[in-house]
Amino acid sequence: MAETRSVVVVGAGIAGLATSENLRARGFVGTITLVGEESHLPYNRPPLSKQLLIDGWSPERLLLADAGRLDSLGITYLPGVKATGLDVASRRVRLGAEWVGYGALVIATGLSPRQVPGIPGEEHVRVLRTLDDGIGLADALRRAERVMVLGGGILACELASATRKLGLPTTLVARHTEVGPRSLGSAVTERTHRLLLDHDVQFLTGRELASVGRTSTVLSDGTRVDADVVVAAIGAVPNTSWLARSGLDVEDGILCDHRGMASPDVYAVGDVARWRSPVTGIARRLESQSSAIDQAEIVAGAVLGDPMPQRSYPLFWTELFGNRITAIGECVAAESVVAIAGDLDADRFVAEYTVSGRRTGLVGWNMPREFRQARTLALTEQTKGTVAA
Amino acid sequence: MSLSILVNTSACVGAGQCALVAGEVFEQDDDGIVVLLEESPGGSQESSVRRAASLCPARAIELRG
Ligand SMILES: Cc1cc2nc3c(=O)[nH]c(=O)nc-3n(C[C@H](O)[C@H](O)[C@H](O)COP(=O)(O)OP(=O)(O)OC[C@H]3O[C@@H](n4cnc5c(N)ncnc54)[C@H](O)[C@@H]3O)c2cc1C
Ligand code: SF4
Numbered sequence: 001m002a003e004t005r006s007v008v009v010v011g012a013g014i015a016g017l018a019t020s021e022n023l024r025a026r027g028f029v030g031t032i033t034l035v036g037e038e039s040h041l042p043y044n045r046p047p048l049s050k051q052l053l054i055d056g057w058s059p060e061r062l063l064l065a066d067a068g069r070l071d072s073l074g075i076t077y078l079p080g081v082k083a084t085g086l087d088v089a090s091r092r093v094r095l096g097a098e099w100v101g102y103g104a105l106v107i108a109t110g111l112s113p114r115q116v117p118g119i120p121g122e123e124h125v126r127v128l129r130t131l132d133d134g135i136g137l138a139d140a141l142r143r144a145e146r147v148m149v150l151g152g153g154i155l156a157c158e159l160a161s162a163t164r165k166l167g168l169p170t171t172l173v174a175r176h177t178e179v180g181p182r183s184l185g186s187a188v189t190e191r192t193h194r195l196l197l198d199h200d201v202q203f204l205t206g207r208e209l210a211s212v213g214r215t216s217t218v219l220s221d222g223t224r225v226d227a228d229v230v231v232a233a234i235g236a237v238p239n240t241s242w243l244a245r246s247g248l249d250v251e252d253g254i255l256c257d258h259r260g261m262a263s264p265d266v267y268a269v270g271d272v273a274r275w276r277s278p279v280t281g282i283a284r285r286l287e288s289q290s291s292a293i294d295q296a297e298i299v300a301g302a303v304l305g306d307p308m309p310q311r312s313y314p315l316f317w318t319e320l321f322g323n324r325i326t327a328i329g330e331c332v333a334a335e336s337v338v339a340i341a342g343d344l345d346a347d348r349f350v351a352e353y354t355v356s357g358r359r360t361g362l363v364g365w366n367m368p369r370e371f372r373q374a375r376t377l378a379l380t381e382q383t384k385g386t387v388a389a
Numbered sequence: 390m391s392l393s394i395l396v397n398t399s400a401c402v403g404a405g406q407c408a409l410v411a412g413e414v415f416e417q418d419d420d421g422i423v424v425l426l427e428e429s430p431g432g433s434q435e436s437s438v439r440r441a442a443s444l445c446p447a448r449a450i451e452l453r454g
Contacts, residue, residue: 021443044448046402061400064448290404290446297443312410312444317402324403324421368421372405376412 004103004265004303005030008093010083011108011239012036014044015270015292017064019106020075022300030103032075035095037082037109040131041065046289048134049155050319053141053162059131083109086246088263104303107243107254107268108296111236111287116150121212126231128155140229144168148217148227150209152179154318156233157192161321164199171202171225173209181318184331184363187344187351191365195321238272238285253285259308260299267303269295290314313375323347326371329361341370350374391429392438393453398422400449407441407450414438415450423449 007023009016012034020032036042043062051057070077078095085094092099113127126137141147147163149156152174163170172179180192196203207219209230216226240250248262249255253274260267260275268274270292276283286292291314301309315328334353342349342365350370353361359378364371394414403421407414414434416424430438442450 018443025439025443046447047400051399055399288446290406290444293444293446312406312440315404315406315446317404317446319402326404326421368403368405369417369419371421372408372417375405376409 004028006101006103007032007106007303008100008102008104009034009106009108010093011110011270011272012038012042012077012079013108013110013270013292014042014064014289015110015272015296016106016108017042018293018296019108019269019300021073022297023303024073024075026300026304026306028300028304032073033078033100034070034075035078035081035083037080038130038132039080041067041070041077041079043131044289045129048128048131049158049162052134053138053159054165056138059135062131082242084242086243086248086266088246088248088266091265102265104265104267106299106303107262107266107272108270108292109239109242110271112239113232114235114237116209116232116234119209119211121217124212124214124230125150125209126229128159128231128233129236137229137231141166141168144229146227146229147171148173148225148230149233150174150231151233151235152176153233153235154181157196157320158318159231159233160196160201161199161319164201164321169200169202171204171227172196173204173207173219173225176205177203180320181316181325181327182332183316184325184327184361185334185337185353187337188325188327188331188363192320195323199321236271236287240272255283259302260295261302267299269299286314288314288316290316315375324364324366324368326364326368327361328375329353329359330355331361331363334360340374342367391431391454392435393429394425394427394438394442395451395453396423396425397449397451400447401445402447402449404446406444406446410444411437411441415441 042064113129146169148171149159157180160172178189180189210220211218215228238253254268256262256275258278274283274285294312294314317326331353336354339349340352348366351363401423414427414430
């Protein structure tokens, strides 16, 4: 492989930015062009559903890097530019209307929220993925009287948590009662369900949204629910439509090997990427900030032909109704869940998830330090080859 | 060379990545919030401190120098 002189990074979220930073940290001296469809400087998404809504953070506090930092790192930042095509044979990517050559291409285009299927009044339904969405929602909530959140995943629960914190009556419309971080299994989803009820979230299941008006909505069974702000958090899909004719496998995210390579000199990182695990052979997408950072480290090394770095063991975190939840590893398929600190019935614990006596994951509930200590122990044991997570 | 570290505790999410990779420089309080044990750690810690800053999922660690 000829030495890479120029890297084009498409998508200026955490994954794209962290890859660019890691390239420089590894001593890469060629050009780095960071292309982002949004007009803002790269910013941090997790606070969009938390500090921006609840604590009134200004948008500036979400920025991941200012122009000076990008400049000092020698990163050419092209905001407001959308990649629209890729030709791997000639190693060119189309930025807007112009084809640009690359030595290596890193794709970090993230996800777009799923929209509610066409119903009357759909234009009143908000989503939350971008800073502009967040600014608009924060503003709407300042004037809101009642809120409806659609969806049962983690983001829907975070939104309900935020709107209750703001004192707004909130209705959550979900498919079923299994709510919150489903990948953490029923021990956590049952708790999340209880939290919603304890915090007076009006919880409706088994119905869909039929129509939306300015101040009230109608569900599929005819129930009318008053709400002047309606937010849908019903999942998100990979931003790969621009790659439709590239020949890459983009069935559910960009298929990559265990170091993020999708095709020679083309890599994908972050939420848009579907990496194959060298251990299980299964390829899947991860939607978390920490795994995006982990992958960015690995891809920067892969682009430069460096040996595989030591893994950073990405974790997942969320905050629901003031509870800090942290998790690592595989939790959903666990056969047994036991508390190794605190008490599973109390509101502070660290739970260990095991399959056939082997630890596969850990969840911390309001016990961040003990959670970390359990991880440290697990990492030590892991180097001896006894546990995962 | 010495590095100076700033932590933004209001951004910290208690993930503990920092204390995991640079336990001599970062600790967590009972709520998991980062506590800086050393504001200008010595050169031998530079690489682990840099890694801590880059792994922090809340980008709450800022390095100068
Ligand atoms: C509201 C919210 C709360 C979250 N909370 C948490 C949390 O508490 N914990 C956690 O671990 N994770 C959380 N996440 C997930 C986390 O934010 C993502 O995992 C992370 O942002 C992924 O980063 P990324 O860079 O891969 O993608 P993104 O952040 O989505 O960035 C992709 C960028 O690429 C741009 N782009 C897309 N298409 C193109 C194109 N064709 N050309 C140019 N640019 C393009 C997009 O505009 C976008 O700016 C949250 C996400 C959201 C939306
Ligand atoms: S890694 Fe970042 S978020 Fe986690 S405890 Fe340290 S400073 Fe806080």
